[in-house]
Amino acid sequence: xxxxxQLLVECLLALxxxxxxxxxxxxxxAVLDALHDTKGRLDFVLCRNEGxxxxxxxxxxxxxxxPGIAFVTRGPGATNASIGVHTARQDSSPMLLFVGQVGTxxxxxxxxxxxxxxxxxxxxxxxxxEIDDVARLPEIVGRAWSTAVSGRPGPVVIALPEDMLTxxxxxxxxxxxxxxxxxxxxxxxxxxARALLAGAERPLILLGGTNWSDAGRAAxxxxxxxxxxxxxxxxxxxxxxxxxxxxxxxxxxxxMPPHVRRLMASADVILAVNVRFGEMTTDGYTLLDVxxxxxxxxxxxxxxxxxxxxxxxxLGIHAGPNAFAAAMAPVAGNWSGWRAEARAGYEKSxxxxxxxxxxxxxxxxxxxxxxxxxxxxxxxxxxxxxxxPNKFVRYxxxxxxxxxQSGAMGYGLPAAIAxxxxxxxxxxxxxxxxxxxxxxxxxxxxxxxxxxxxxxxILNNGLYGTIRAHQERQYPERVSGTTLENPDxxxxxxxxxxxxxxxxxxxxxxxxxxxxxxSPTGAVLDLAISPEALTPRQTxxxxxxxxxxxxxxxx
Numbered sequence: 001x002x003x004x005x006q007l008l009v010e011c012l013l014a015l016x017x018x019x020x021x022x023x024x025x026x027x028x029x030a031v032l033d034a035l036h037d038t039k040g041r042l043d044f045v046l047c048r049n050e051g052x053x054x055x056x057x058x059x060x061x062x063x064x065x066x067p068g069i070a071f072v073t074r075g076p077g078a079t080n081a082s083i084g085v086h087t088a089r090q091d092s093s094p095m096l097l098f099v100g101q102v103g104t105x106x107x108x109x110x111x112x113x114x115x116x117x118x119x120x121x122x123x124x125x126x127x128x129x130e131i132d133d134v135a136r137l138p139e140i141v142g143r144a145w146s147t148a149v150s151g152r153p154g155p156v157v158i159a160l161p162e163d164m165l166t167x168x169x170x171x172x173x174x175x176x177x178x179x180x181x182x183x184x185x186x187x188x189x190x191x192x193a194r195a196l197l198a199g200a201e202r203p204l205i206l207l208g209g210t211n212w213s214d215a216g217r218a219a220x221x222x223x224x225x226x227x228x229x230x231x232x233x234x235x236x237x238x239x240x241x242x243x244x245x246x247x248x249x250x251x252x253x254x255x256m257p258p259h260v261r262r263l264m265a266s267a268d269v270i271l272a273v274n275v276r277f278g279e280m281t282t283d284g285y286t287l288l289d290v291x292x293x294x295x296x297x298x299x300x301x302x303x304x305x306x307x308x309x310x311x312x313x314x315l316g317i318h319a320g321p322n323a324f325a326a327a328m329a330p331v332a333g334n335w336s337g338w339r340a341e342a343r344a345g346y347e348k349s350x351x352x353x354x355x356x357x358x359x360x361x362x363x364x365x366x367x368x369x370x371x372x373x374x375x376x377x378x379x380x381x382x383x384x385x386x387x388x389p390n391k392f393v394r395y396x397x398x399x400x401x402x403x404x405q406s407g408a409m410g411y412g413l414p415a416a417i418a419x420x421x422x423x424x425x426x427x428x429x430x431x432x433x434x435x436x437x438x439x440x441x442x443x444x445x446x447x448x449x450x451x452x453x454x455x456x457x458i459l460n461n462g463l464y465g466t467i468r469a470h471q472e473r474q475y476p477e478r479v480s481g482t483t484l485e486n487p488d489x490x491x492x493x494x495x496x497x498x499x500x501x502x503x504x505x506x507x508x509x510x511x512x513x514x515x516x517x518x519s520p521t522g523a524v525l526d527l528a529i530s531p532e533a534l535t536p537r538q539t540x541x542x543x544x545x546x547x548x549x550x551x552x553x554x555x
Contacts, residue, residue, distance in 0.1 A: 004134040004165040005030025010173035011141045021056040025073020027100020030165035048442040052414045054084020059415035062093040067148040073100045075113025088155035090406040094148040095155035103163040117159040126154035135171040152303035182320025204267035208234025209274035216322025226330025230342035235280040239401040243394040249342035259345025273300045274321040357530020360506045365392035377419045381412035383433035385459040410439025420452035428454035444496035453522025461529040476547035493524030502526045
């Protein structure tokens with residue numbers, strides 16, 4: 001006999017879980033009790049806020065391909081964690097969120113902190129469920145795990161009524177993880193895709209998503225290079241294709257480079273693999289006509305629900321990315337000029353003028369491109385500053401990028417902590433804006449306690465920069481609610497046991513980063529960035545002047 005909390009933890013161990021993140025709550029004390037005996041096998045990383053814990057679980061799932069696990073308490077704990085669930089959903093990251101719940105004898109009375117989790121998370125998660133029989137706990141957890149990782153991966157929310165965790169049962173835990181094979185394309189589908197590509201004049205590959213294996217990525221790159229077809233990554237998935245490859249042409253995302261926009265608009269056949277067609281990747285659904293694109297679209301996805309969801313494809317193939325890559329042989333065609341033009345546009349996109357102000361991020365990212373380890377993991381939250389890790393860093397086959405498709409501020413630091421938990425010996429660098437960083441700055445305490453301390457680069461310009469940019473473009477000279485007064489970030493970092501220092505000049509960055517790398521307790525580098533340097537190619541003053549000129553012309 002064991003109580004429900006023990007049964008749950010034993011099931012997770014059997015499924016292969018090794019890490020979990022959370023904030024304690026009285027609603028799931030029985031789970032915490034069971035986790036007392038699993039240190040070194042299934043560790044509980046103690047977080048400072050449920051939002052941070054959920055971000056960590058989402059990032060862990062995205063990085064490892066196995067469900068990131070978070071435990072939070074009912075009511076406020078669950079609603080705090082909802083930001084991570086939303087992020088995992090938009091990122092297609094496998095995740096399990098376990099939420100303490102009021103006892104079944106109090107359900108439906110609006111008891112203390114009671115929430116209907118099926119209703120709250122029903123459209124946010126891939127599946128939301130509540131345990132109502134302790135004996136069914138292995139069944140529900142097994143289904144949740146399989147649901148999180150199969151098809152289009154995503155988050156599952158499991159509500160745990162307190163009495164379900166304390167009730168004793170003789171139900172046996174799961175015996176092991178499921179072996180799930182992704183769907184493979186039929187020979188007819190492969191032949192049809194190859195034929196459509198062979199008849200193209202300007203073919204383009206668009207790729208993204210999770211669940212790529214190393215072998216699948218290598219096979220897909222070999223196909224793209226053997227076919228000499230340019231490849232573009234979907235929003236914030238540029239780490240899924242070797243950026244040094246001669247066919248790689250850039251990222252279709254926020255701040256889409258003009259050459260990428262031209263590629264997608266001019267292509268006559270687009271092979272989209274493992275991609276959900278989000279707003280950012282399609283430039284607001286304008287680069288492909290809805291519902292029937294003028295480009296012949298081959299849409300390959302492991303979830304049949306994604307095929308035809310927005311765009312009617314010329315060819316829809318229900319297949320996982322790795323199985324599809326393994327099945328595709330190179331296609332012969334005369335596209336060398338088209339591919340070379342695409343690659344030249346990508347190379348040219350790194351050219352930008354020197355940035356105004358003390359620290360020039362053009363120079364900083366150029367230095368990082370030369371000196372970061374090849375297996376570095378970079379993370380970021382949301383803001384104009386993300387252009388630097390997203391557009392000015394090259395990701396080789398061993399590097400990773402953890403960045404939220406949901407555009408959630410505060411994601412970068414928790415994601416970096418999760419990356420250090422998963423890979424303690426790898427270099428992990430978080431890019432954060434000063435506003436972005438303060439969304440989850442308290443998770444520095446989590447990093448300190450867990451011994452998972454990354455390097456954090458705070459691009460400090462004293463602004464909510466993205467909103468200021470929109471403000472100056474739409475309401476020039478009417479600044480409202482976008483200027484920040486910040487704390488002493490290096491002092492805050494030192495209070496949490498990190499190395500902390502202020503970088504006041506571009507020339508000082510390399511030495512400061514060297515000290516950050518040498519620090520055994522991570523580092524926070526506070527970079528002095530000018531408010532003028534909001535975008536790589538247009539200053540704040542130029543934005544304002546253009547908006548005022550446009551208003552004068554309208555008048």
